[in-house]
Amino acid sequence: MKQFRQRIRKSLADANLQTALDANAQRRVEGSVAAFKTLPDHQERRQHAHRIREQVIASLDDVVAQFLTKVEENGIIIHRAKDADEAVKIALEIINDSPPRRDTLSGTRVREEKQKNKKTWRSSHLDDLKKLIAKSKSMVTEEIGLNEALETADHRIVETDLGEYIIQLRHEKPSHIITPAVHLRRQDVAQLFHKELGIPYTEDIPTLTEVARKNLREIFIEADIGVSGINFGVAESGTLCIVTNEGNGRMVTTLPRTHIAVMGMERLVPTMNDLALMLSLLPRSATTQKISVYTQFIQNPLPEQKRHLILLDNGRSALRNSPLNDSLMCIRCGACLNACPIFREIGGHAYASVYPGPIGSVISAGLFGAEHAPLAQACTVCGACKVACPVDIDLPKMLLRVRAGEAPKAKEKGAGLSLPVKWGLNAYRRLALHSNLFGVTQKWMGKLASTTKRDFLHLPAWTGWGYSKNFPRPAAKPFRERWSQISENKISGIRPAKEKITKETHITALPTTPDSLIDIFSKELNALSGEIISVSKSEIPKRIITYLHQRGVTQVHIEPDLAEYFHSTEIAIQTEANPNITVGITKAVAAVAETGSILVTGENRDSSSASLLPEIHIAILQVSDIYATLEEVLSLPQLVNAATASLISGPSRTADIEMTLTIGVHGPKELIVFLIDG
Amino acid sequence: MVNIFNHLGVDVEFPADQNCCGQPSFNAGLRLDARKMAEHTIQVFEAAPNDIVAPSGSCVGMMRHGYLELFADDPNWLPRAEALAARTYEFTEYLVDVLGVTDVGAHWDGVLTYHPSCHLLRDLGVDRQPRALLASVKGAPLVELPHAEECCGFGGVFSVEHPEISAEMLQRKITNLDKSESPTLVLADTGCRMHIAGGLNRQKKSQRVVHIAEVLANR
Numbered sequence: 067m068k069q070f071r072q073r074i075r076k077s078l079a080d081a082n083l084q085t086a087l088d089a090n091a092q093r094r095v096e097g098s099v100a101a102f103k104t105l106p107d108h109q110e111r112r113q114h115a116h117r118i119r120e121q122v123i124a125s126l127d128d129v130v131a132q133f134l135t136k137v138e139e140n141g142i143i144i145h146r147a148k149d150a151d152e153a154v155k156i157a158l159e160i161i162n163d164s165p166p167r168r169d170t171l172s173g174t175r176v177r178e179e180k181q182k183n184k185k186t187w188r189s190s191h192l193d194d195l196k197k198l199i200a201k202s203k204s205m206v207t208e209e210i211g212l213n214e215a216l217e218t219a220d221h222r223i224v225e226t227d228l229g230e231y232i233i234q235l236r237h238e239k240p241s242h243i244i245t246p247a248v249h250l251r252r253q254d255v256a257q258l259f260h261k262e263l264g265i266p267y268t269e270d271i272p273t274l275t276e277v278a279r280k281n282l283r284e285i286f287i288e289a290d291i292g293v294s295g296i297n298f299g300v301a302e303s304g305t306l307c308i309v310t311n312e313g314n315g316r317m318v319t320t321l322p323r324t325h326i327a328v329m330g331m332e333r334l335v336p337t338m339n340d341l342a343l344m345l346s347l348l349p350r351s352a353t354t355q356k357i358s359v360y361t362q363f364i365q366n367p368l369p370e371q372k373r374h375l376i377l378l379d380n381g382r383s384a385l386r387n388s389p390l391n392d393s394l395m396c397i398r399c400g401a402c403l404n405a406c407p408i409f410r411e412i413g414g415h416a417y418a419s420v421y422p423g424p425i426g427s428v429i430s431a432g433l434f435g436a437e438h439a440p441l442a443q444a445c446t447v448c449g450a451c452k453v454a455c456p457v458d459i460d461l462p463k464m465l466l467r468v469r470a471g472e473a474p475k476a477k478e479k480g481a482g483l484s485l486p487v488k489w490g491l492n493a494y495r496r497l498a499l500h501s502n503l504f505g506v507t508q509k510w511m512g513k514l515a516s517t518t519k520r521d522f523l524h525l526p527a528w529t530g531w532g533y534s535k536n537f538p539r540p541a542a543k544p545f546r547e548r549w550s551q552i553s554e555n556k557i558s559g560i561r562p563a564k565e566k567i568t569k570e571t572h573i574t575a576l577p578t579t580p581d582s583l584i585d586i587f588s589k590e591l592n593a594l595s596g597e598i599i600s601v602s603k604s605e606i607p608k609r610i611i612t613y614l615h616q617r618g619v620t621q622v623h624i625e626p627d628l629a630e631y632f633h634s635t636e637i638a639i640q641t642e643a644n645p646n647i648t649v650g651i652t653k654a655v656a657a658v659a660e661t662g663s664i665l666v667t668g669e670n671r672d673s674s675s676a677s678l679l680p681e682i683h684i685a686i687l688q689v690s691d692i693y694a695t696l697e698e699v700l701s702l703p704q705l706v707n708a709a710t711a712s713l714i715s716g717p718s719r720t721a722d723i724e725m726t727l728t729i730g731v732h733g734p735k736e737l738i739v740f741l742i743d744g
Numbered sequence: 745m746v747n748i749f750n751h752l753g754v755d756v757e758f759p760a761d762q763n764c765c766g767q768p769s770f771n772a773g774l775r776l777d778a779r780k781m782a783e784h785t786i787q788v789f790e791a792a793p794n795d796i797v798a799p800s801g802s803c804v805g806m807m808r809h810g811y812l813e814l815f816a817d818d819p820n821w822l823p824r825a826e827a828l829a830a831r832t833y834e835f836t837e838y839l840v841d842v843l844g845v846t847d848v849g850a851h852w853d854g855v856l857t858y859h860p861s862c863h864l865l866r867d868l869g870v871d872r873q874p875r876a877l878l879a880s881v882k883g884a885p886l887v888e889l890p891h892a893e894e895c896c897g898f899g900g901v902f903s904v905e906h907p908e909i910s911a912e913m914l915q916r917k918i919t920n921l922d923k924s925e926s927p928t929l930v931l932a933d934t935g936c937r938m939h940i941a942g943g944l945n946r947q948k949k950s951q952r953v954v955h956i957a958e959v960l961a962n963r
Contacts, residue, residue: 071906074906074908074909075908078908078909078912407894407895407897407913407916408906408909408913411909411912411913412909442773443901443902443905443906444902444906444909445899445902446862446895446897446898446899446900446902446910446913447771447862447863447899447900447902448862448866448895448899449862449863449865449866449867450862450866450893450894450895452866453866462867463813466770466771466773466813468773469771469772469773470773470774470775471773479773479774479775479776480772480773480774481773482905483772483773483901483905484905487772487901487904487905488774491768491769491772491774491777491901492777494764494768494769495769495774495777495780495781497763498763498764498766498781498784499763499780499781499784504763504764505760521945522941522942522945522946524946527907529904530903530904530905530907531903531904531907531942533907533908533910533911534907534910534911534914534915534943534946535911535914535939535942535943535945535946536942536943536945536946537938537942538938538941538942538945545758546758546760549758549760552746
């Protein structure tokens, strides 16, 4: 508790942190409100999502069993870990047993050349068996301490989310579950990149982002193993859903020969339809977007790839059987952190837990135990977190239960309260249970107070109250005493008939839009910086070849199925993944009008990479494949039948430095949809 | 509050044995203490079978929701707590939703700005009622308080347990009050009133903080 107070003071004294936290709270809260305005029935959706998650937690064993059966049928290797140590041990075994990368991706040449030049990380390690691991942002791997464990075992693990990359270079922990570097300003990042990466000092965010892109590109290409978290698992299909904006999630699950997914056992939804509902809420709450740039659906391993799933308990079963079980409904959007007035003052690091803020104060005590129980006292029970929660978890209720000692491993009642406060509350309780004593005390305080003429008493700072405010003088005559006078003079009247006024109901009309699906899709995709070019069927592929000519492109990577349609004497057509090619061409098997997303599927690394590695992604979409809603597209058989599928919503982006939107991180910098009309 | 009810022709009684609803102990996590206070409160008000009205959203939140949590596993006390919860109202909620009154004939000289207290706004969902009542006050233009829905940093025991954070939140509220340029802040809860008024006084600021009942009783 003492340390908690010290961390709080440190945060409050840090002017840079205060500026960063203010900006975060303001932009995220306002942005989220705006994002939900585009979803007129969001309150109904919220309640529906609440019920779905509630049922999943209530019947978790069955849902997990169904999910794992499907995952196994899909060819993914399952591991179950009861705690953090076991999860780390499993991950280490997989990593040690997996083969080092030997393949045809031309990036491997980079490694060989570098090894010759002795510039690569491997040169400093005599043991060539140690592995390079590329990791996509994942809070559950933070929870189990995976990075530290792998580094201790002499492996190299590289965070590839821009925010995580920054804090890994700083040897720090994330300060927010969604925006890990939210506590930093661009100057901090500029200094860091200058010092650690040897680039000239610059505060230009696109330049800093480009540096990270280049450095991490090599990591993606060279990595032996990719590690990711999972946003949602779908029980009916065994689908693993990962949501990212930068494209790193797709990279680490597509390029390395081994993919290890780590997920908390509670992160499940029963059906793809339920997933669609969650996906309408999560990005709006987390990053104020209608949809994230990449929503990936993984069913099977790719050819020559092994996929592992580590399903983690680590206290979740115990939490489920406790009065804090509703906290397992959390979908990790971070909205409660952004809305919390205390988080806004002290930031994530002050909590000294992987999970900070309102939800963090509940599950840190709930999963990890008593040392985290005092966090729940840093709360005014203002309820802003509950309002912000997209699955309507009653967080104030959960926080009060933590205070009441109802967490599985934190049973102390009033944990974190200072002794004088406990004594004070005890004395107060004694007074309150004796009406005479209570009244007498009020009377004497009134008499005592009437000896001063001041309206407020100046208490010293050590009282807590006196730190920043004065105390109003108690009434000279308490209400209890005045009541006898009032009640004598009262005007007797007729009691009005009790008629309850029916509460106003807000009927929000669904937008009746005359726009065709094409118009809606075009508008949404344009808003996401995507471009649309309408063509007729007979013009394809000629129009694309002409377009590439105009842009001076000499080499393209085409999804293998499409290659036979493309012929050009000037442009070299490739069907193999190659990081040096700047343009990739794929089919889009479907599109979602309401979010401006296209759906691409991938059966192998070559087909998946065409929409991922190049700087420009060209997608070919038929007008008849545009659907109105996310639900419709998520129910398409071609999605769940594919090894992997991704909804792509514009070019890759990040807002990890000062929440400034920057286009083009790990994935393509441009998305051009050739729309075939007729 | 009593004057207003009398003006509206509503009889008021005050059961003299009542003390505290138990919220401070409940919020601190000391539920056994809170339970005893809750049992006492329930017993006292069972002897007074009419509607219960309190000038504090916080206390009403405790009696309406907190008690159900406290007695959730107690088949003897839960029905008694539920019966109490069903007839307990916050003052402005009672005026508008039960009595159907928005104009109580009040008059106030000068601009007002309204701070929606957290428990009133988010625990009870009471917001349009105090606003409707204030809109009917003659002579008092109502201006919007910037970021009105943000907590003032009171939080009961929180304000003494975490005085530094509480101070920052209070400062934010005072800065927003300055921005509103209103000389008077009106609210419908007693804890926030004590907190914000105490902060303004410490800073020797001129703004006043008044409970909505003071405004509505003014003629």
